[in-house]
Amino acid sequence: MSERMPRAGAGSAASGSFDLVVRGERxxxxxxxxxxxxxxRDGVIGAVAPLGAGLAGGAAAGTAxxxxxxxxxxxxxxxxxxHVHVNEPGRTEWEGFAxxxxxxxxGGVTTIVDMPLNSIPPTTSVAALEVKRAAAAGRVFVDVGFWGGVVPGNEADLEPLVAAGVFGFKCFLVHSGVDEFPAVTADELEAAMSVLAGAGDSLLIVHAEDAALIDAAPHPHSREYADFLASRPxxxxxxxxxxxxxxxxxxxxxxxxxxxxSADALDRIATAKQHGVRVTVETCPxxxxxxxxxxxxxxxxxxCCPPIREPGNRDALWQGLEAGIIDFVVSDHSPAPAALKFAGDGDFAEAWGGIASLQLGLPLVWTEARRRGIRLERVVEWxxxxxxxxxxxxxxGRIAEGMAADFAVFAPEATFTVDAAALEHRHPVTPYDGRELTGVVRGAHLAGVATDRxxxxxxxxxxAQSEDGRSDEA
Incomplete structure (x- = not known):
């Protein structure tokens, strides 16, 4: 079943019985x-009160x-x-909805939005969206939304996809890695933007690497990471x-x-925002x-593409986050079978690019943020x-009256060592195997009920769209 999200505040009430009461010092x-x-109550936060207020179930029910x-x-x-690649249907052997x-x-993630590739068919039409929804129905353990896709020739499909409830549209300015989801040119990008600006003010999300500059870079078959890094300048x-x-x-x-x-782009992004361009940016763990x-x-x-870069670049990305130039952090979870990740016996030109980290995002980012003196509150905001x-x-995204009762219980000072074989994603492959992290997710609640595997x-x-057809985004 598909549901449009209620508006914040809908169903809010601070009196009466509750299905769940959570109490804590923090x-x-x-x-x-x-x-x-x-x-x-009914999956929605009905009250936020000081500890000791005595919230409880109704006397008659007594079952909170x-x-x-x-x-x-x-x-x-x-x-x-x-930013999650589920890959089902079509490449479910890489990853699936379950x-x-x-x-x-x-990992304490209670909502994901699924990318329009690498599933087959890609989500570039309403018919393809319905195929994907049918594959997901009854198989998801958290709430799931869907991106549509912009590819050459599907301009007429964009407004119907908006009406069908996609959260926006993804496109590539460079080869996507799969032939059924081709890249667009800058002119095709602009044409899609023009359509989407008038179609519910929908959002266009872009894999931003220049195809001509990528093609002109050297692409040797090599086991050396420096050679791969040079291929994605x-x-x-x-x-x-x-x-x-x-x-x-x-x-x-x-x-x-x-x-x-690349932190080199931060100054031009900051300038664009200062001039009122409606652009945001994410980075990844x-x-x-x-x-x-x-x-x-x-x-x-x-x-992964674009690639992991030098230590100084990493520091500059953190500075961009703290300054508000980078808006948020998401996983770009993109797993593949070991045969693809290790294709070519360590040849970076042959191996599939993608990092599997959906379950680990919070402890990964918190471990590094904590080392840098950044508060957990900011990490959760991002x-x-x-x-x-x-x-x-x-x-x-917030704990407030009228919001969805989606929670994570987190122990920010506890530590653990990543065991790839114990992670829930389909294949036991991740660059974080054996890494010690700080912060343990001890449970999650979706709509007020503990998640159960x-x-x-x-x-x-x-x-959801507002009455004038524009997005609900503030």
């Missing part, structure tokens, strides 16, 4: 951890569930990951980011830069945690509220 409310009690946080635990909103959403729930990313900004400024469309890896120095010869589990707001998930209770979400 609950994230209005950007600060505070002692609080949360009352949940309670959750008492342990002294080392905090309650945060469920994370929202708007395995991906189990991994999400285990930061100049290609910068040129494509500039093209997106220019076309967004010209059309007035909403645009979003995916998985920024692998660019914030890993550096080129971490990648051993033949270690193709680290391969990984929950900010992505939810950008894509129009108006009831997700044997019961797929997630909903398929539709992008």
């Amino acid at each position: 609950v994230l409310v209005d950007g600060e951890f505070t002692p609080a009690e949360i009352g949940v 569930r309670t959750l008492e946080l342990a002294p080392d635990e905090v309650l945060i909103p469920g994370l929202v990951d708007t 395995s991906a959403t189990r991994a999400a729930a285990a 930061r100049e290609a990313e910068g040129a494509a980011v500039s093209a997106v900004i220019e076309r967004a400024q010209r059309t007035g469309a909403r645009a979003h830069i995916l998985h920024l890896s 692998h660019y914030l945690v890993l550096t080129a120095d971490d990648v051993a010869t033949g270690a193709t589990e680290f391969k 990984m929950s509220d900010a992505p939810a707001r950008r894509v129009g998930l108006t009831t997700k 044997s019961r797929p209770r997630g909903r398929l979400l539709l992008r």
Whole structure:
């Protein structure tokens, strides 16, 4: 079943019985951890009260569930990951809805938005969207929305996809890696922006690398990471980011830069924002945690596009996050079977590019943020509220009355060592295997009910539109 998201505040009530009451010394409310009690009714937060207020189930019912946080635990909103490649149908052997959403729930992610590739068919028409929804129905453990795709020749499909409830549209300015989802030119990008600016003010999200500069770079068969890094130069990313900004400024469309890896583009993004261009940008845990120095010869589990870059670049990305130039952090979870990830016996030109990290995002980013003296409150903002707001998930990402009762229980000082074989995603391949991380997700609640790896209770979400046809995004 697909559902349009209710508006924030719908169904809010601070009196009466509750289905669930959560109590703890550290609950994230209005950007600060505070002692609080949360009352949940029908999957919605009905009350946020000071700890000791005595929220409980009604006297008649007497059956309210309670959750008492342990002294080392905090309650945060469920994370929202708007960049996930599920790959089902068509490449379910890479990843599927059941395995991906189990991994999400285990990582405290209660909402994902699925990319239009690498599934077959790609989500470039309403018919293809319905095929994907049918594949997901009854198999998701968290809430799932869907991106549409922009490819050459599908301009007439964009408005119908908006009406069908996609959360926006993805395109590539360079080869996507799969032939059934071809790249667009800058002119085709602009044409799509013009359509989307008038079609519910829908959002265009862009894989920004310049195809001509990528083609002109050397592409040797090599087990050396430096050779692969040279094949995806930061100049290609910068040129494509500039093209997106220019076309967004010209059309007035909403645009979003995916998985920024090169800090060289930060100044032009900041300038564009200052001039009112409606552009936002994300980065990913692998660019914030890993550096080129971490990648051993033949270690193709680290391969992704755009690539993981040098330590100084990583530091600059963190500075961009703290300054608000980069808006949020999402996973770009893109797994593949070991045979593809290690194709060519460590040849970076042959191996599939993509990082599997959906279950690990919060501890990865928190471990590095904590080392840099950045508060957990900011990390949660970057990984929950900010992505939810950008894509129009108006009831997700915050603990407040009227919001969805999606929570994660997190122990920010606990530590663990990553065991790839114990992760929930389909294949035991990740560059983080054996890494010690700080922060343990001890549970998640979706619509006020604890997630259970044997019961797929997630909903398929539709992008809500306001009465004037424009997006709900603030």
